[in-house]
Amino acid sequence: MSLDVAAIRDQFPILKREIDGKPLIYLDNAATTQKPQCVIDALVEYYSHYNSNVHRGAHRLADEATRKFEGARDIIQHFINAPKREEVIWTSGTTEAINIVAHGLTSLLSNNDEVIVTGMEHHANIVTWQQACKASGATLYIVPVTDSGELDLDVYVSLLSERTKMVALPHVSNSLGTVNPIKWVTQKAKQFDAWVLVDGAQGIAHGNVDVQDIGCDFYAFSGHKIYGPMGIGVLWGKESLLSQWPVWQTGGEMIATVSLQDATWNVLPYRLEAGTPNVGDAIALGEAIRWFSALDSAAVQAHEEALIARATELAEGFEGLRVIGTAPQKIGAFSFVFEGGHPADIGFLLDKQGVAVRTGDHCAQPLMARFGVPGTARMSFSIYNTLEEVDAAFDALKKVHMMLA
Known part of the structure; x- marks a missing residue:
């Protein structure tokens, strides 16, 4: 076709x-993709006809907004072949998604642990891990880039050890366009029980993303890279990890109970979605994914x-x-x-x-x-x-x- x-x-x-x-x-x-008319229309329709906060309202507008908002989550789940809809976490974009993972991992790392990133990272996926390692005492290792702009995979394999806690790398280089062998990289990391985060900002719009086939633990992307609005993105993570992951922000929505002395956290996906969500942009991103999936x-x-x-x-x-x-x-x-x-x-x-x-x-x-x-x-x-x-x-x-x- x-x-x-x-x-x-x-x-x-x-x-x-x-x-x-x-x-x-x-x-x-x-940098950003343009938007088809159907995505623009979806955003305008939300603000014109059923603008409301989600989940807690007792009126028609809130019900319509909630159904559309959660429906967009379902669209994302199927698009990336996530096992469960609860594993799809709304974020402001790839940068926040990576920070959620790195912030949580910082409290789990020790000075005996190691993190591996690459020499082709966007700053969001190197500075974040630099700070996590500085805060925890872990060691950061870098996979070098060859003259052709590929990862030196021999060096990558040599860096892996029982101390490797996290491997974070881009699906596609935003600067060079290099497509990295993320499934192979993940398989090698799993031989040492390391977690793998894929920065999918540049990969999400250029090929079929199947998180189960890749085998990674986290996949992050931004809506505006795949014909959706700016200010909305996704963190996908395995339920077994996200359900126990240290929370990134606290406040409304992500709590289960609050007393004057303490609080407990909500279930997935809400435990990692503090505050009023970006409802309109999430709905428009769902429409962008629906449109793109039809191609x-x-x-x-x-x-x-x-x-x-x-x-x-x-x-x-x-x-x-x-x-x-x-x-x-x-x-x-x-x-x-x-x-x-x-x-x-x-x-x-x-x-x-x-x-x-x-x-x-x-x-x-x-x-x-x-x-x-x-x-x-x-x-x-x-x-x-x-x-x-x-x-x-x-x-x-x-x-x-x-x-x-």
């Missing part, structure tokens, strides 16, 4: 916009692979252009630098031609240091991008190169 990209594009209002009289070519999808996943992956392949082809022989990250398994992101041209200048000049890209260190400063660059220009692709847009972006790059030469 082929992907009807034109029909998909028609569902995204923002793609009809022009920038300085030129059609928008939006290639910043690793043919094989066709989606084939189309995105074709976009990366075209960019790679056009980059070959492009004088002065250096691709950062050449792993054979890539998706979504394509990073590069120009000799003599700062990434910020590249982004500015592309924007003048209607091409939206991201520039900078992409919240991955250690990875930029590994490749000896201050940052990169990054094209990142989604299902609504076309091969013609990739061609047009490289035509624009040729003009940029001449300006910066």
